[in-house]
Amino acid sequence: MKLRQKEIGASLGLLAGTTMGSGIGFLLGWHSYNLMVLVSLFGFFGIAAGLWAGSLRIFKELP
Numbered sequence: 001m002k003l004r005q006k007e008i009g010a011s012l013g014l015l016a017g018t019t020m021g022s023g024i025g026f027l028l029g030w031h032s033y034n035l036m037v038l039v040s041l042f043g044f045f046g047i048a049a050g051l052w053a054g055s056l057r058i059f060k061e062l063p
Contacts, residue, residue, distance in 0.1 A: 009054025010047050017046020 021042030025035040 006051055006054040009050035009052075011050070013046035013048070013050020013053070014043050015046070017042040017044070017049075020046070 018039050021039035022035070024042070025038045030038065
């Protein structure tokens with residue numbers, strides 16, 4: 001397992017998590033601190049999911 005796979009997984013997870021968190025916050029109409037907390041939590045969950053996915057065989061096809 002390469003460290004690069006985990007880095008790619010964490011990066012994609014952060015991107016997906018913060019995007020989903022901001023979208024949900026927008027739909028709920030949240031502003032300020034509530035929105036920052038929601039986006040941060042989704043970002044951390046995304047990083048964790050990306051690291052988990054990066055440690056599996058999902059990214060084996062990448063050079």
